[in-house]
Amino acid sequence: MKGSILSFEQVTFTYVPEDEAVKPAVSDLSFSIGEGEWVALVGHNGSGKSTIAKLMNGLLFPQQGTVQAMGLKMSEESLWNIRSQMGMVFQNPDNQFVGATVQDDVAFALENNGVPHEEMVVRVRESLQQVKMADYLDHEPHHLSGGQKQRVAIAGALALRPRLLILDEATSMLDPQGRREVIETIRELREATGLTVLSITHDLEEAALADRVLVMNAGHKQMEGTPDEVFSSGEELTEMGLDLPFAMRMAGLLKQAGVPMTGESMTEHELVEELWTYYSSK
Amino acid sequence: MMEKMIFGRFIPGDSIVHRLDPRAKILFVFLFIAIVFIANNAITYAILLGFTLLAVFLSKIRLYFLINGLKPVFILMAFTFFLHLFFTEGGALLFSVGFVDVYEEGLRQGIFISIRFLVLVFMTSILTLTTSPISITDGIEVLLGPFKRIKLPVHELALMMSISLRFIPTLMDETGKILKAQMARGSDIGSGPIKERVKAVVPLLIPLFVSAFKRAEDLATAMEVRGYRGGEGRTRYRQLNWRFMDTLSLLLLVGFAGLLWYFRS
Ligand SMILES: Nc1ncnc2c1ncn2[C@@H]1O[C@H](COP(=O)(O)OP(=O)(O)OP(=O)(O)O)[C@@H](O)[C@H]1O
Ligand SMILES: [Mg+2]
Numbered sequence: 001m002k003g004s005i006l007s008f009e010q011v012t013f014t015y016v017p018e019d020e021a022v023k024p025a026v027s028d029l030s031f032s033i034g035e036g037e038w039v040a041l042v043g044h045n046g047s048g049k050s051t052i053a054k055l056m057n058g059l060l061f062p063q064q065g066t067v068q069a070m071g072l073k074m075s076e077e078s079l080w081n082i083r084s085q086m087g088m089v090f091q092n093p094d095n096q097f098v099g100a101t102v103q104d105d106v107a108f109a110l111e112n113n114g115v116p117h118e119e120m121v122v123r124v125r126e127s128l129q130q131v132k133m134a135d136y137l138d139h140e141p142h143h144l145s146g147g148q149k150q151r152v153a154i155a156g157a158l159a160l161r162p163r164l165l166i167l168d169e170a171t172s173m174l175d176p177q178g179r180r181e182v183i184e185t186i187r188e189l190r191e192a193t194g195l196t197v198l199s200i201t202h203d204l205e206e207a208a209l210a211d212r213v214l215v216m217n218a219g220h221k222q223m224e225g226t227p228d229e230v231f232s233s234g235e236e237l238t239e240m241g242l243d244l245p246f247a248m249r250m251a252g253l254l255k256q257a258g259v260p261m262t263g264e265s266m267t268e269h270e271l272v273e274e275l276w277t278y279y280s281s282k
Numbered sequence: 283m284m285e286k287m288i289f290g291r292f293i294p295g296d297s298i299v300h301r302l303d304p305r306a307k308i309l310f311v312f313l314f315i316a317i318v319f320i321a322n323n324a325i326t327y328a329i330l331l332g333f334t335l336l337a338v339f340l341s342k343i344r345l346y347f348l349i350n351g352l353k354p355v356f357i358l359m360a361f362t363f364f365l366h367l368f369f370t371e372g373g374a375l376l377f378s379v380g381f382v383d384v385y386e387e388g389l390r391q392g393i394f395i396s397i398r399f400l401v402l403v404f405m406t407s408i409l410t411l412t413t414s415p416i417s418i419t420d421g422i423e424v425l426l427g428p429f430k431r432i433k434l435p436v437h438e439l440a441l442m443m444s445i446s447l448r449f450i451p452t453l454m455d456e457t458g459k460i461l462k463a464q465m466a467r468g469s470d471i472g473s474g475p476i477k478e479r480v481k482a483v484v485p486l487l488i489p490l491f492v493s494a495f496k497r498a499e500d501l502a503t504a505m506e507v508r509g510y511r512g513g514e515g516r517t518r519y520r521q522l523n524w525r526f527m528d529t530l531s532l533l534l535l536v537g538f539a540g541l542l543w544y545f546r547s
Contacts, residue, residue, distance in 0.1 A: 057507055080509060088507045095500035098508070100448050101415040107519035112509035114517050122518070142451040156508065 004068075005164055005196050006056060007032035011065035013055060025051040026062075027219045033164070038190060040196045040207035040227075043216030044241035049200045052121070052216075053168045056198075057083050070163060084113055087157025093149035093171040097141040099130075101132060105141070106156045113160065127155040130186050130192070149179025158189075167199040171206060183209065200239055204231070205245040208267070247271040288351030288407065292414050293440035296526050298527065299341035300369040300412045311409045313535055318398055320542040327397045329545065333538055348411075352403060357401050366392035396523030415447045420520050439515030445501070453494065460489050 008031055014024040026048045026127040043049050054060040055067055058079040067074040068212045069082045077153060077274050079239040087109075099105030102236050103124050129133040131151040136221055141149060150170055157165055162211040167186070185208055189195055199206060207213050213230045217240050223230055231237070232253060244252070254275075255261045294300075299307075321330050338345060349356075366388055373386030411420070423440035430436050461471070464485055471482045 010343075032400070059506065062284070080511070083507060083509055086507075088504075090500065090504060092497075092500055094452050095497045096504035098445065098501065099506055100414075100444055104519060108505075108510070109508035111516050111519055112511070114515045116517060117519070117521060118323070120519050140456070141448065160509075251426065 003035050003071075005035045006069045006198075007067075008052075008055070009066045009068070011062045011067060012052060013062045014059060015051075017063055024063075024219055026055065029065075029219075029221055029225065031214060031221065033196060033198060035163070036194045036196055037212060038199070038210045040210035041198060041216060042199045042202065042204065042207050042242060043222075044214060046218075047216040048219045050168055053088070053198075053200060055090075056145070057086050057088060057165060076273040082142060082239040085162050086164045086166065087154075087160065087162040088166045088168065089150065089153045089157055089170040091172055093146045093153065093173060094141065096153050100140065101252055102128070102139050102141075102144070102152050103137045106159050109156055109160050118194055123159045123161075124155075125236055127158040128152075130158055130189060131155045142174060143176060145220045146174045150174065150178065150182050154189075162195075164196045164198065167197070167201075169200055169202065172202055178264070179203075179206075180190055201241070204237075204242060205250075208245060232258060288348070290410050291351075292415070293343070295342060295391065295412065297340060297342040299408065301339070301527070302412075302531060303522055303524050303528045304413050305425055305522060305524065306416040306531055307409050307413055307424060308418065308421045308536055310531060311405055313532070313539075317403060317535070317539045318401060319544065320539065320546055321394075321398070322547070323547045325545045327394055329538075330401050331397055331540060332341050334404050337408055338404060341412050345413055348404065348407060348503065352407065355399075355403050359396050359403075362399065363392045363396045366395055394500050397466060404481065410432050416520070417443055419447070420518075421445045424522060435514075449497070452488070452497075456493060457486070457490060460486055 002232075005020050008029050011029045012024050013024060014022060016022045016087070029052070041049055041052065051060065054071065055062055055074075061074070070085045072078040072082055074082060097105055098108045106124045106127055107120050110123060115123070124137075125134065126154045128137070131154050133148060133151050133155060136144065136148070136152075141152075153170070154165070165186075171182050174182065186197060186199070187209065190197060197210075199210065201207055208227045208231070210227060213223075213225065213227050214221060215230060216235070222240065223233065223236070231244060231248060234248075237244060243249070247270070250273055251261050251274075259278065317329065320373060321327050335345075367384055368382050368388065370388035370391045371385050373381075373390070376384045376386055376389065378384065383542070413421075419440050422443075423436055426434065426439075427437045464471075464482075469482055469485060471486070472477060473479075474482075
């Protein structure tokens with residue numbers, strides 16, 4: 001792991017600090033993300049994931065602990081500087097589309113940061129190419145599918161050439177097709193540019209692609225490790241209301257039924273592979 | 283009905299008029315509105331009509347399409363025509379039906395007012411039909427630029443306008459969805475006495491408002507995260523460029539005003 005790009009140190013945050021009865025949305029949380037990593041943050045509804053995202057870019061400030069990003073301590077002064085190096089994509093494709101057309105929307109963050117016009121034109125093209133939406137320059141949002149809108153949102157975040165891309169359930173409102181498009185886009189981006197990604201998700205299948213997984217439970221960090229490590233504690237995850245990916249659940253059930261399964265089947269492809277070898281060797 | 287209505291709609295195209303700078307077009311229409319009032323006799327009204335038809339021709343909008351789309355406006359126009367026809371006295375008595383007398387002056391006024399109405403509606407329709415809403419917003423923002431000095435929040439107003447335009451289709455979709463959801467629960471908006479119908483609209487509006495506020499909140503967050511902090515220090519992605527054609531169109535209008543002035547009585 002290269003230098004850390006973002007770190008939380010014993011961060012505690014409460015929405016209603018006046019009221020003792022309200023539990024903190026995030027309590028005593030410490031973790032860090034290294035340059036070039038893909039980290040997935042998973043957890044049940046209300047476990048504090050979105051709150052963490054908001055703490056990362058100064059939409060919220062913690063009552064205790066410190067947030068550091070891009071080598072700067074988060075404060076009113078460093079806020080805009082940090083935000084300009086951090087792209088963020090949210091859940092609802094419609095509610096984050098600011099521009100009238102695709103290209104206007106991608107240019108929005110550039111305009112805000114005072115990038116000169118000639119440079120903007122180049123960067124808009126470039127980022128749209130990265131998400132394969134370059135043919136849609138003049139399209140209006142209501143003529144795009146959810147997956148396309150999310151890819152445009154990613155392009156909008158990329159246009160500023162951020163060091164960290166945060167996706168807060170960016171795929172959860174999409175159909176399977178749109179979800180695949182978006183995940184594929186992120187994978188390709190990482191291959192091409194080595195961008196650091198933090199994806200917040202319900203979907204363990206998406207989390208399985210990450211280098212590291214953080215599991216949140218009621219504001220606490222419950223587990224941390226590689227997808228293999230985290231998913232091997234199947235019971236514990238299910239108790240927290242998280243569903244294992246279909247292929248993994250299937251493998252588990254097959255094992256129970258007496259079919260010998262070697263290793264941890266992670267993807268559907270590997271499962272099929274395994275079943276096929278098992279069947280032909282029988 | 284709503285589909286046919288062209289008032290405020292934009293039809294993409296590639297005519298000379300489409301390619302004019304939005305600032306030129308907005309200025310043109312505003313000046314034109316003032317100039318229309320110069321006309322006061324048959325010749326000047328004829329010139330006015332001719333000029334407008336020329337503009338329609340240059341914009342490559344089919345006249346039939348324009349007339350068909352402005353039907354509701356024609357009803358209003360017919361109404362004013364008859365109002366003038368029946369209630370303006372003066373000149374020779376042409377004929378009388380029952381207790382209404384129609385005078386020469388009434389007929390003249392009726393026709394003139396109708397032409398005035400027609401050219402105004404045509405010209406403004408040409409503006410909106412040939413200029414995308416976002417370009418109009420850009421044009422207005424730049425034209426109102428000088429008023430920033432007197433603390434008019436020009437940038438904010440323009441942004442508000444463009445975001446509203448952007449969300450119209452989204453909220454329309456949403457209204458449709460809520461409507462269907464309420465209908466599935468047995469709500470009936472299409473029939474019954476007025477009072478019942480108004481009551482049935484309430485359960486439609488409330489979810490719409492709730493969702494609109496949610497959207498606004500999300501959008502504000504998304505904008506802030508993308509570094510939005512007001513108009514200061516912002517650059518523009520959309521550039522307007524004023525070309526020779528734009529100057530020419532305004533000069534043409536001034537010449538036209540001179541012509542009208544010459545022929546007015
Ligand atoms: N604006 C707010 N005011 C008060 N409490 C809030 C607010 N936003 C969230 N909370 C509370 O903070 C806790 C964490 O919420 P958060 O939105 O971070 O969860 P999440 O993990 O993102 O959930 P989800 O999976 O539903 O998006 C929840 O108990 C929630 O009720
Ligand atoms: Mg959330």
